[in-house]
Amino acid sequence: MPRWPSLEQSVRLNRPPFRLNPRQILGLGFALWLVLLPAQSSSVLGNDEPAGAPRQQAKQTSPHVGSAMAVLATLQQAAVLPPEGTREADRIIQAVIQLQSVFAKGTDPAIQEFARRALTDKYGDRATTSLEQFRTSGWTADILEALADADVKASPDERKTLASGLRQFNLSVDDFRRFMQLVRDGRSALTAQGLAFDEVYTHHRNQMPGTAAR
Numbered sequence: 001m002p003r004w005p006s007l008e009q010s011v012r013l014n015r016p017p018f019r020l021n022p023r024q025i026l027g028l029g030f031a032l033w034l035v036l037l038p039a040q041s042s043s044v045l046g047n048d049e050p051a052g053a054p055r056q057q058a059k060q061t062s063p064h065v066g067s068a069m070a071v072l073a074t075l076q077q078a079a080v081l082p083p084e085g086t087r088e089a090d091r092i093i094q095a096v097i098q099l100q101s102v103f104a105k106g107t108d109p110a111i112q113e114f115a116r117r118a119l120t121d122k123y124g125d126r127a128t129t130s131l132e133q134f135r136t137s138g139w140t141a142d143i144l145e146a147l148a149d150a151d152v153k154a155s156p157d158e159r160k161t162l163a164s165g166l167r168q169f170n171l172s173v174d175d176f177r178r179f180m181q182l183v184r185d186g187r188s189a190l191t192a193q194g195l196a197f198d199e200v201y202t203h204h205r206n207q208m209p210g211t212a213a214r
Helices: 022-036 057-062 063-077 087-107 110-138 141-153 156-160 164-168 172-193 197-205
Strands: none
Touching: 057 156, 063 087, 063 110, 063 172, 063 197, 087 110, 087 172, 110 141, 110 164, 141 172, 141 197, 156 172, 172 197
């Protein structure tokens, strides 16, 4: 069963960063890829594989793998994840991976417009740069928080327009909403600890594979 990251210590502001055991990093990356195998071949996680390189090596070093791992590590620190090995835990891992593909590489117009509008509403002139960074390197704190806030504001009709694009990646609107709620819950829990979601996520992201490609 996929396992949540086992962290040696949680992020603390103004203190030296913790270190993840390389075996823990690679173990979680392998678990992520086991979940990803049934996914569509257009998934963003496999698009940057170098010609002639072993598939597993390329996958382990993909920035999109590292970003998915950082999301899980951030939510794990916030203590909002379900018990590891449960069906709900498996669904969350799949959602982290597949929703990254939906918004970063999907071509559905409604999906792309939702992401663009979410970033513009939250970050204004930074939206274009944030979207390009996401498409190149995977999840960022900007896109996670923007989508989570946009989900709250969206009308039922707006959410329905996402259904077609989500179905292309074997997801539903409910899958999207559950993940966005988890992001909001994680942000609230970290805020209660005196921590900022974006700083915690960036810290975890810098510990994961593929950081140099960001």
